[in-house]
Amino acid sequence: MIPAYFHKYPKTLLNKGTGFLSGYSHSLNPYAGCSFGCSYCYVRQMPVSVFRGAEWGTWVDVKMGAAELFRTELQKAKAKGPVTIFMSSSTDPYQPAEHKERVTRSLLEAMADDPPDFLFVQTRSPLVCRDADLLRRLGDKVRVSVTVETDREDIRKHFSPYAPPINARLRTLRLLADAGIPTQATIAPLLPSTDKFAETLQTLVDRVCLDDYFMGDGSGGKRTRRMGIRALYEQLGLEEWYDPxxxxxxxxxxxxxxxxxxxxxxxAGFEP
Structure with missing residues (x-):
């Protein structure tokens, strides 16, 4: 699937942390839309997607001039108190567009020069390793959370065929840890896995976050139900995994x- 890319100049970048992210002062999304287009993504049910008039995963807005705007907003935010940032809440900051556009890297360059009090980076892409030099400069003010919903590649292909392979994400965790960057593996949303999954992660990280549709989609699982995700479990005969x-x-x-x-x-696993 090749999405349509649109280059836009946003008026703001930092959004107030609310709801699930109320522990953060701000959220930050380098892009709108996400070409990984995961079947279970709760953003499909949010206004940014619903009112777009196009299928989630088929479009991406690239936020131009992001670094310059961010530097200005960061200074204003710091004048009001501690700044903790969640990147990203409604897009993957390292989706394929980032290879060329480098919006996320430009934002990290700004943060390396003028660090926030804390930065949480949420991604499922091995591309995050490209920016290890900048992440190291943030020291203990950053944590990179790599989504690994399952250890079964057949399950990954069924639920998120356009996302990076599982083994590539596991290698990413290893590389980040070897680079001395604080990391965690995030099993979110929980997908069917083997009984060896925990042992695999234990060799790579010392911290794991576990979440599911019912706790993590912001509506007690209602958003997910509206997307018909249960049918994907029924196709595999794994309905028992779609349960609170x-x-x-x-x-x-x-x-x-x-x-x-x-x-x-x-x-708790996403808090600063």
């Missing part, structure tokens, strides 16, 4: 290899 209690199975597996204080559930 399914996360407990994976949590118990994680607790066999991780200390309890290193396994975070839902919102």
């Amino acid at each position: 209690s399914a996360y407990r199975v994976v949590r118990e597996r994680l607790l066999k290899v991780f200390p309890e204080d290193r396994v975070y559930i839902s919102q």
Whole structure:
């Protein structure tokens, strides 16, 4: 799937942290839209997608002049108090467009020069490793969270065929850790996995966040139900994984290899 790209000049970049992200002063999205187009993405049900008139995953807005605008907004925000940033809440900052457009890198360059109090980077893309030099400059003021919803590539292809392969994401966790960058693996949303998943992650990270549709889509799972995600589970005969209690199975597996204080559930795992 090749999305349509639109180059736009935003008037603002920093948004107030609210709801699920109320622990942050701001959220920051280098792009609008996301060409990974994951079937379960809750953004499909948000105004940025609903009122677009085009299928989620088929369009991407590239935010031009982002770094210059961000530098100005960051200074204003700092004058009012601590600045903690979640990047990104409604797009992947390292989706394919970033290879060429480098909007995310330009924002990290600005932050490396003038760091916020904390930056949380949420992605599922190996491209984040490209910016290890800038992430290292942020020291303990950054955490990179790499989404690894499952350890089964067949499941990944069924639910998010345009997203990076699982093995590439696992290598990304290894490379980030080797570079000394604070990282976590994020199983969100929880997808069917094997009983070896926890052991695989334990060799790569010392911190895991676990979330599902019912805790993490901002509506108790209602947004996800409206998208008909259950049908994808039925096609595989794995309906038992589409249940509010399914996360407990994976949590118990994680607790066999991780200390309890290193396994975070839902919102707690995304806090600064």
